[in-house]
Amino acid sequence: MLFPNRCPYCNAVIEPEKPVCDECSFRFDPKPYIQRLPNGCTCISAFEHSGIQRKMMLDFKFHKKKHYYKSFAAVINILVKNEWGDIHFDYYTSVPAHKRKIKARGYDQTKIIAESAADLNCCKYRKLLVQVKNNRPQRELNAQERRENVKGVYEFSGKCDLVGKTILIIDDVITTGSTLLECTNTLLENGAKAVCCATVNCRSRSDED
Numbered sequence: 001m002l003f004p005n006r007c008p009y010c011n012a013v014i015e016p017e018k019p020v021c022d023e024c025s026f027r028f029d030p031k032p033y034i035q036r037l038p039n040g041c042t043c044i045s046a047f048e049h050s051g052i053q054r055k056m057m058l059d060f061k062f063h064k065k066k067h068y069y070k071s072f073a074a075v076i077n078i079l080v081k082n083e084w085g086d087i088h089f090d091y092y093t094s095v096p097a098h099k100r101k102i103k104a105r106g107y108d109q110t111k112i113i114a115e116s117a118a119d120l121n122c123c124k125y126r127k128l129l130v131q132v133k134n135n136r137p138q139r140e141l142n143a144q145e146r147r148e149n150v151k152g153v154y155e156f157s158g159k160c161d162l163v164g165k166t167i168l169i170i171d172d173v174i175t176t177g178s179t180l181l182e183c184t185n186t187l188l189e190n191g192a193k194a195v196c197c198a199t200v201n202c203r204s205r206s207d208e209d
């Protein structure tokens with residue numbers, strides 16, 4: 001196999017359908033962290049953005065460890081099944097990145113997680129949001145600046161009819177929730193019936209880097 005599936009924790013080659021190797025399975029213990037956004041939408045996250053989970057996320061985003069997406073998709077799928085097993089999601093989507101960043105990185109990191117999670121749950125992935133402005137990275141900003149920084153940054157892609165639809169938005173990390181608030185509002189304003197959010201990691205406000 002040209003690109004074997006590897007354990008994201010120890011890099012051992014593993015079977016294609018497994019998210020981690022047997023030795024590392026003790027680390028792979030997602031606990032749902034639940035947050036409610038100001039518009040009533042709920043976000044669940046699997047891990048705290050610290051320690052090995054933080055390192056994995058940074059390697060995924062900035063150090064070309066693209067293959068971690070499988071493990072992240074698996075963990076989101078576990079959370080969604082446990083927490084929202086009775087909800088039928090019409091579409092999975094992802095928080096979009098700007099074209100320039102996708103080009104520099106070589107992949108759209110949240111899209112590949114969301115597509116893979118949709119596959120695991122037999123749902124459809126659709127690119128419902130586009131980033132129309134290249135804003136400053138949220139991690140450089142405080143809570144109030146974050147809210148300002150994402151205003152008007154996302155628009156509905158217009159690729160399908162959202163009226164009456166239930167949608168799951170996937171992102172990598174939630175910090176203050178400003179980005180997900182903006183994205184969920186955009187989908188609700190365009191007719192979505194309900195929008196839920198799931199992220200791999202969640203960062204507490206005291207742990208900004």
Ligand SMILES: [Zn+2]
Pocket residue numbers: 007008009010011012020021022023024
């Ligand atoms: Zn391992």
